[in-house]
Amino acid sequence: MKKQLQLNSLVILSIYCSTMTLAPLLWVIFKNAWYYPAVTVLNLIGCGTLLYLAHEFPFKDRFLRTPKKLALRQEIYYIIFGTLALVLLQWLSSYIEIKFLGQPSYSANTGYLLTVLAKYPYYLVNIVIFAPIMEEFVFRKVLFADLGSVIDPIGAALASSLLFSLAHQDGHYLTYAGIGLVLCLLYARTGRLRIPILAHSLMNLLIILSAW
Numbered sequence: 001m002k003k004q005l006q007l008n009s010l011v012i013l014s015i016y017c018s019t020m021t022l023a024p025l026l027w028v029i030f031k032n033a034w035y036y037p038a039v040t041v042l043n044l045i046g047c048g049t050l051l052y053l054a055h056e057f058p059f060k061d062r063f064l065r066t067p068k069k070l071a072l073r074q075e076i077y078y079i080i081f082g083t084l085a086l087v088l089l090q091w092l093s094s095y096i097e098i099k100f101l102g103q104p105s106y107s108a109n110t111g112y113l114l115t116v117l118a119k120y121p122y123y124l125v126n127i128v129i130f131a132p133i134m135e136e137f138v139f140r141k142v143l144f145a146d147l148g149s150v151i152d153p154i155g156a157a158l159a160s161s162l163l164f165s166l167a168h169q170d171g172h173y174l175t176y177a178g179i180g181l182v183l184c185l186l187y188a189r190t191g192r193l194r195i196p197i198l199a200h201s202l203m204n205l206l207i208i209l210s211a212w
Helices: 002-030 035-056 072-100 108-119 120-148 153-169 174-188 194-211
Strands: none
Touching: 002 120, 035 072, 035 120, 072 153, 072 174, 072 194, 108 194, 120 153, 120 174, 120 194, 153 174, 174 194
């Protein structure tokens, strides 16, 4: 079981890190409008590979080994209320960061994405589909669930959320860490990775639509 866990985690991390490493290299190669379609194709390949491997070589982490019996209606409830919790938490944590921590109200990450979308609307698939899938595999499946199989799950959730926050390089660390914790909770409560993926996707879509 331990070897399977290590192999599962290593493969997912390798695919994600390869995708993230190749993206800046594509900028060096193209440095023009071809960069964004190239990144979209790269993310499609990375995402597709993760989904294929998860289907063909499933690994049951601590949450999947004791699956919860959920009807489709219950899954939808988790997705809807999870998304609402994410949006509410983002609003609250952003208020705290701006009011008490001196953070700017402007999000560099969101601002960059809006600039890109203004020229390349198709890039939205990266934001609401590819990024949530890959990030949930890495930060919830590996750094929370897999890691939570060998250390305390609360510690794994905190570590996963901290790394999720740092990975966005936005300065709004409290906001992203809070989002990470809610997504960890969704996975822990349901044992279905698709639920935090869909909640993450809907949250991203709502943020983009509200800022557009």
